[in-house]
Amino acid sequence: MRIFYEVAKNKSFSRAADKLCITQPAVSIQIKRLEQCLGVRLIEKAGRELRLTEIGTLLYAYVREVFRLVEEAEEAIEKARCLKWGSLKLGATEALAQHFMSTVIATFQERYPEITVYLNEGNSEEMVEGVLEHRLEIAITGRIDYPKNLKFLPLGKNELLLVVSSRCELPFLYNDEISLTEILDKPIIFREKGSCSRKIMEEAFHKFGVEPLVIIEASNIDFIKDMVKRGKAISFLPRIAVEKDVIEGSLRLLRLKEGRLFIDIDLIYLDEKKLSPAAIAFKELLKEEKEKGSLF
Secondary structure, X not given: OHHHHHHHHHOOHHHHHHHHOOXXXXXXXXXXXXXXXXXXXXXXXXXXXXXXXXXXXXXXHHHHHHHHHHHHHHHHHHHHHOOOOEEEEEXXXXXXXXXXXXXXXXXXXXXXXXXXXXXXXXXXXXXXXXXXXXXXXXXXEEOOOOOOOOEEEEEEEXXXXXXXXXXXXXXXXXXXXXXXXXXXXXXXXXXXXXXXXXXXHHHHXXXXXXXXXXXXXXXXXXXXXXXXXXXXXXXXXXXXXXXXXXXXXXXXXXXXXXXXXXXXXXXXXXXXXXXXXXXXHHHHHHHHHHHHOOOX
């Protein structure tokens, strides 16, 4: 069809041959084979000129549209490859979505303004599920037990701290540390199951043989912070989610005497070879920011 298209377009076997970098006899042979295959004449000579038959004209209209679409598709693919067009389906856990992603996405879109970013948020398990089910191409999440087919790029750590109201009267130790045993009778709000923060806290309480007084399980960090500010409970939250509240004086952060706790933050994906150009560019941006030490 490409040979027929070039002959019909240029109205010349020789010009079509030059365009396709083949010999003129090869062009003539392929046109005859096409006509034999279709059982109709497509091209006829009128003196020195070539002329399409009625059926040839009909076929050329369709073939011309096909190759127009092919060229359009090639241009679109090139734009996507060069990040001049496309989208990125991205996920992040709630704390990161609210307190980190706006900065990195803004930087990404300054570089690649034609890329549309779709950001979804959820807990760590939901991020893993989203990537495994191809609803998300990449996601930034607190580390949990990943399945073997999931790849990850470590991005950094964020400290998990005990969060209390600034008016709280817990018996603080010398350097803003407190023991787990001193909060046994205090109402605690835990994150929902599937949250990396929840997993870390459950492991910490279990390690030291302590049973927390959990009165609420919640997925919304703003709700948890509001309850803590009201003095209704205490909770454990990542530093990134409460820094502003601490500066404003409404919350206070405490470390555990038993040891500091950290959330490992990763970029997760299925297979680097199958990542879109947009996802690869986002991954490279995160690696750059990590090297600068400006992520967390």
